[in-house]
Amino acid sequence: MSKTLLFNSKNCMGCKSCELACSFKKDKVFNPARGRIGPSQLPHEANVVPIGCWQCEPAICLDSCPAGAIFRDEATGAVTVDEKRCIGCKTCVTVCPLGNARIVAGTSKMVKCDLCGGNPECVQACLPGGIVFDEPDEAMLVQRRTTMRELIGLEILKGGW
Amino acid sequence: MEIRGGYAGRYCVIDLSLSEVLTEPHDSATLVKFLGGYGLNAYLAHKYLPVGVDPLAPENVIIMGMGPFVGSGAPASAKSVVTSKWPLSNSVSSGNTGGAFGANVKWAGYDNVVIKGAAPEPVLIKIEDDSVEICPAAKYWGQDINQATEAILEDFGRDFSVVAMGPAGENLVKISVTLVDQMSTWGKGGLGAIMGSKKLKAVIARGTAGVRVADPEAFGKLSKQILAKVRDNPSVAKWRELGTMAGFDSWTNITGFPYKNHSEVYPVDKAYANWSPDKYLAFKAGRRCCPSCPVGCKDVLHHEGGISFASSLYGRVMNWGSRVDVADFTQVIDCQDYANRMGLDAHNFTSIADWLVDIFEKGIITTKDTGGYVPRLGYDGVKELMRMVTNREGVGAILAGGFLEAVAAFGPAAAEQAVQIKGLETLYDPRLTTMSTPDFSQITNLRGEAPQGATTSYNALKRPVDEFKAWCQKTGMDQETSERVFANPWEFNVGRLTRYGQEWSVLTNSLGLDCQRDRVDIFYDIKAFEALYVALTGVDLSIRELRQAAERSFNTLKLMSVREGFDRKNDTPPKRWFEPIKKPYNEQGTLKTYYGRPLNEADVAKYLDEYYEERGWDKAKGIPTRGKLAELGLEEYEYALASYEQQA
Numbered sequence: 001m002s003k004t005l006l007f008n009s010k011n012c013m014g015c016k017s018c019e020l021a022c023s024f025k026k027d028k029v030f031n032p033a034r035g036r037i038g039p040s041q042l043p044h045e046a047n048v049v050p051i052g053c054w055q056c057e058p059a060i061c062l063d064s065c066p067a068g069a070i071f072r073d074e075a076t077g078a079v080t081v082d083e084k085r086c087i088g089c090k091t092c093v094t095v096c097p098l099g100n101a102r103i104v105a106g107t108s109k110m111v112k113c114d115l116c117g118g119n120p121e122c123v124q125a126c127l128p129g130g131i132v133f134d135e136p137d138e139a140m141l142v143q144r145r146t147t148m149r150e151l152i153g154l155e156i157l158k159g160g161w
Numbered sequence: 162m163e164i165r166g167g168y169a170g171r172y173c174v175i176d177l178s179l180s181e182v183l184t185e186p187h188d189s190a191t192l193v194k195f196l197g198g199y200g201l202n203a204y205l206a207h208k209y210l211p212v213g214v215d216p217l218a219p220e221n222v223i224i225m226g227m228g229p230f231v232g233s234g235a236p237a238s239a240k241s242v243v244t245s246k247w248p249l250s251n252s253v254s255s256g257n258t259g260g261a262f263g264a265n266v267k268w269a270g271y272d273n274v275v276i277k278g279a280a281p282e283p284v285l286i287k288i289e290d291d292s293v294e295i296c297p298a299a300k301y302w303g304q305d306i307n308q309a310t311e312a313i314l315e316d317f318g319r320d321f322s323v324v325a326m327g328p329a330g331e332n333l334v335k336i337s338v339t340l341v342d343q344m345s346t347w348g349k350g351g352l353g354a355i356m357g358s359k360k361l362k363a364v365i366a367r368g369t370a371g372v373r374v375a376d377p378e379a380f381g382k383l384s385k386q387i388l389a390k391v392r393d394n395p396s397v398a399k400w401r402e403l404g405t406m407a408g409f410d411s412w413t414n415i416t417g418f419p420y421k422n423h424s425e426v427y428p429v430d431k432a433y434a435n436w437s438p439d440k441y442l443a444f445k446a447g448r449r450c451c452p453s454c455p456v457g458c459k460d461v462l463h464h465e466g467g468i469s470f471a472s473s474l475y476g477r478v479m480n481w482g483s484r485v486d487v488a489d490f491t492q493v494i495d496c497q498d499y500a501n502r503m504g505l506d507a508h509n510f511t512s513i514a515d516w517l518v519d520i521f522e523k524g525i526i527t528t529k530d531t532g533g534y535v536p537r538l539g540y541d542g543v544k545e546l547m548r549m550v551t552n553r554e555g556v557g558a559i560l561a562g563g564f565l566e567a568v569a570a571f572g573p574a575a576a577e578q579a580v581q582i583k584g585l586e587t588l589y590d591p592r593l594t595t596m597s598t599p600d601f602s603q604i605t606n607l608r609g610e611a612p613q614g615a616t617t618s619y620n621a622l623k624r625p626v627d628e629f630k631a632w633c634q635k636t637g638m639d640q641e642t643s644e645r646v647f648a649n650p651w652e653f654n655v656g657r658l659t660r661y662g663q664e665w666s667v668l669t670n671s672l673g674l675d676c677q678r679d680r681v682d683i684f685y686d687i688k689a690f691e692a693l694y695v696a697l698t699g700v701d702l703s704i705r706e707l708r709q710a711a712e713r714s715f716n717t718l719k720l721m722s723v724r725e726g727f728d729r730k731n732d733t734p735p736k737r738w739f740e741p742i743k744k745p746y747n748e749q750g751t752l753k754t755y756y757g758r759p760l761n762e763a764d765v766a767k768y769l770d771e772y773y774e775e776r777g778w779d780k781a782k783g784i785p786t787r788g789k790l791a792e793l794g795l796e797e798y799e800y801a802l803a804s805y806e807q808q809a
Contacts, residue, residue: 013450020234031371046446
């Protein structure tokens with residue numbers, strides 16, 4: 001399995017540095033609304049749950065795109081959108097159960113996490129280890145497979161891509 | 162001058178009487194002159210807050226400010242500032258908070274929120290990008306802060322940040338605060354009551370426009386340099402694990418918790434038995450922090466099968482545990498939870514309750530004065546008293562007015578026992594902590610107490626004088642000033658140094674960068690501020706200009722109280738500081754300098770002279786001079802001195 005973002009809600013303090021680092025890297029502005037990652041909500045509970053793209057295999061967003069605008073980056077395994085091909089139909093936004101395909105307000109282009117080419121900015125910004133960049137272990141894989149099966153009946157992350 | 166980032170360049174003014182919302186542009190020159198946050202609030206107080214208002218009248222104004230760095234990803238760029246005329250002190254000053262509210266206001270595109278007037282029915286103010294609305298809030302009135310916040314999030318959207326007050330504020334209890342997102346306190350001095358008087362239940366914000374940066378490459382590089390220092394520091398993981406309880410050993414053993422109305426120190430072995438860091442860890446459910454903070458010190462605690470937030474657990478332990486004698490840790494957490502929900506200020510309440518029981522036990526007041534009620538400390542007594550204060554019942558109504566009202570009600574003998582400055586309790590007892598800068602600043606702080614006085618590292622005892630010199634250097638102090646502050650090279654002149662401790666705090670709270678907790682402040686220095694400011698805004702301010710802007714901002718805010726008649730007579734240390742305090746092992750604690758020289762009243766008065774002198778103020782009156790105003794470009798504010806002179 002290639003490296004991907006792994007989330008640890010016990011470590012997450014809800015500082016939003018990941019969202020800020022992401023929007024700053026991609027759009028040169030500090031704006032969680034333009035981040036491709038984030039807890040976004042900070043509940044009155046013990047833990048904040050960071051949410052980000054699992055780079056699923058198979059990826060329902062990739063398979064659903066009518067414009068063929070979503071592809072898998074060969075180097076990182078990241079499910080990536082080609083903005084030039086995106087027609088803004090929002091099919092991907094609808095089908096991703098985790099909300100990781102997002103339309104930036106005021107545009108009609110989808111944006112999503114692309115692992116920053118292999119050195120994710122969010123991970124660099126996260127000191128407590130709420131997000132790390134690593135190969136998922138078996139427990140994490142089982143958890144993700146189970147979740148996706150229950151959410152949309154899709155079998156993912158069965159093997160390497 | 163062109164500002165190309167950081168600042169939104171506009172603010173909103175909400176008139177609750179007229180039910181009107183205005184958006185006003187900020188003049189670039191003004192933004193740079195006052196920097197933002199604390200400084201810009203002081204300017205807006207001059208612009209919008211009339212002289213001589215009753216703090217609970219519609220004419221009082223609430224000014225919220227978020228510096229240029231708030232909402233950016235610079236490490237620890239979260240502090241917001243609220244400025245108003247406080248019910249507890251009748252002075253005009255500022256209070257700080259963390260939480261996501263300030264960041265959301267900046268992401269929505271405002272540098273400040275100005276609230277005036279009073280609504281006829283309960284309302285909340287909603288700031289959502291370009292839309293600022295006054296919304297009906299009757300359904301939340303009467304709810305505690307947690308209930309109201311959850312209900313508001315359900316109705317408006319869970320990604321809003323919510324500043325709310327509770328029943329204490331609704332009942333105009335002056336010892337009230339608000340909570341930002343059910344966690345960060347804001348507005349000691351009575352913000353809850355001010356909002357109650359305006360029928361304003363909450364202010365909520367959500368922003369999707371973001372904060373621009375003039376030079377993203379430079380800004381990113383500088384931020385990452387700071388972050389690398391944090392990452393490489395071996396103590397950070399421990400600080401994050403224990404939060405503010407990391408200071409427990411130092412506070413309990415070396416300093417001691419004030420006990421029995423500042424007459425004793427809480428027994429050390431009992432403190433460990435009750436509240437040691439190990440015991441804390443059993444209650445710890447999680448760690449939270451302010452936006453963009455890489456360290457983190459906010460507490461999530463197990464409480465009654467659920468959780469409770471606390472903005473600084475060590476402070477709670479000191480308040481509930483020591484001041485009002487609640488030994489059991491579960492009960493300490495429950496007391497704080499209750500205070501949170503009611504919107505009572507834990508510091509204010511525990512201090513005044515401690516005093517009440519002390520004067521009752523001394524026979525200075527009797528059941529005739531308390532309406533038949535026998536006040537007592539400990540869990541049951543204190544929960545009952547909190548309920549009475551929140552609802553203004555019986556003697557609770559007297560305590561609800563804070564020290565100034567309570568000493569007026571109970572008389573001079575009771576006043577003698579009140580350890581307070583300008584109507585607020587002292588946070589530090591310098592007979593225990595020594596007379597360092599946070600302790601001394603309590604005398605001169607505009608609202609009456611710490612911790613805005615100076616960085617908290619100087620509560621840690623026995624630091625060599627070279628560390629103080631290093632701190633002065635990192636904050637950009639020049640050689641000439643250093644020679645005055647360290648005239649005796651083995652110690653610092655606390656009167657003189659306090660000016661600079663205060664202004665460092667003003668600078669960070671104006672920029673919206675860094676934090677007064679030592680564990681964050683050690684990663685920042687004035688050179689970083691200078692470099693980050695130009696990278697963020699495109700405006701090149703020198704170190705001298707940054708420091709002068711902080712001086713200007715402090716003087717401006719001071720003038721807002723001076724115009725009301727505040728002067729040296731209000732900068733009075735409590736008499737108690739000059740009496741001995743009973744320490745463990747039959748030791749007597751007396752007032753000393755940081756390095757151990759005994760201090761009497763004349764010594765402290767001399768330090769006060771030196772403080773005013775260092776500020777370039779009139780020593781006898783303890784207020785800025787016309788010459789100082791001219792030096793700072795504040796000629797427009799001379800009316801404040803004329804107003805003061807009229808009252809004299």
